[in-house]
Amino acid sequence: MHSSSLHAIGGTPLVRLRRVVPDGAAEVLVKVEGGNPTGSYKDRMALAVIEGAERRGALAPGQRVVEFTGGSTGSSLAFVCAVKGYPLSIVTSDAFAQEKLRTMRAFGADVTVVPSEGGRITPELFVRMRWEVDRIVEREGAFWTDQFHNTDALTGYADLGREIVQQTQGSGVTVDVFCAAVGTAGMFAGVSAALAQAGRIRAVALEPNSSPMMTAGTPGPHRVEGIATGIVPPLLAEGPFDEARTVDEEEAREMASPLARQEGVFTGTAGALNVVGAIDLAREMGRGHTVVTVAPDTGLKYLTGNLFDS
Template structure:
């Protein structure tokens, strides 16, 4: 970690803390440790991915000075790309939807991105929504010669998430802990894939679990469905997640994750969004399976500040 003065806020991405849950882990379960990604500049682990994608494109010459960057996003990727583009001086367009967090959409605009909203069906995240968002994106690429970051297929994203995995290894080693299991929900699957390949290279016995909503079990049952957990379960089997990078799939009830958000905040001090609560709900189930003497790791993806306009924290 650089504790001196840096020349760009981009240098502050990463080096986030890990915490051990103390109060919500059931008796007789393994310990659960959580990587807290809200400390990144936009409050999300997607900053890691956005920086890697933009800088790798620059290095190859695929992204030219002044060229527009475009992506379709449910929020955090869009916010992170808007941020990185703002610092580096690229115009940016994000295709999003009215079903996603108002805070995330406002964040994209705050960083200067042009945001195009595609209407949802009843406020739900459905596979056809992403198809319609992609259609709008294709038009912008064709008419403006924009660089599409292609978050669902761009392996440059894994470079950013490798760093997350390396941080986890260093932090657990300093604490004398070995990670027995890692779990995370699947959206683009870049984070799960990047962390998994890093952990598996160092810990051959680690068991990696991909999480998905019970209503949209694409990996486990081969079909998608509606849900409202932003950033995950987009209705496809992600190309960034080869079968050898995860060992099992676990479905998690969205309602369980939503109910966990308040105890996470009030008992553990982890103020996070739905996908983070989803990851931790999965980790708690795995911890009960493994029992004492084991360690389950997961990631809190972002900050609860991104969800205050919705119903997650309404009391």
């Protein structure tokens, strides 16, 4: 029995894909993070950054917390702040799933919605969201979690990496490649560093081909929530990083339904993009190797859109 719902974070399953991976390819393992309390691996990050701020004395009892976010970070911060008793202001946009905005409000957060350009996620949108955060910090004396630079996030995601190590080693599996799309890059850096401590791995960062900032230096509009914010994220430098690759955004969206219907892995667009990237790597490597990736969140966050209409 847990003494707090915060202790329910983590301990998620690692699943071998069997039907969407082609014959002759390497094995593909997926860390399924939808079982966290808000249905996202961002719960790990939110707890780590709040408790890190508490330890340093940067966050006083009852002080307001603020962040701008595409949704899952906001939901996770709302959950953690609700349990710990901190008021929370979230700046987000109508470009992101309504389920996420409603979850933030359900946990008691004040939500400011910045209009997007036709529902598209663009670099300029994040600039305008940041302006709203600055206003709230000045007006309320709020503590900004600053997820794009906050290295406390690596503490939470290192636990995810250590879980993968324990699960694979316990099954006699050696991880050759870890791949994942990056937003703030905290998860990619934290997990790849933890895996590297257990042995040499190849770490491959993924991004949608519609916004190839890491691979071509060119940001662009896209519809993959939680990743590709139009910058090369500073936290990318905090973990092993061997290569960046693009994944076709439409192919990723098309993978969401077969991933659910054939494998029972129910996740959003970023998770589907991770799986497509992992399968591409698995084809190249062939039998006898293992690729690991992450399904960041549950597909329940995306039911009002058209992701699962096919």
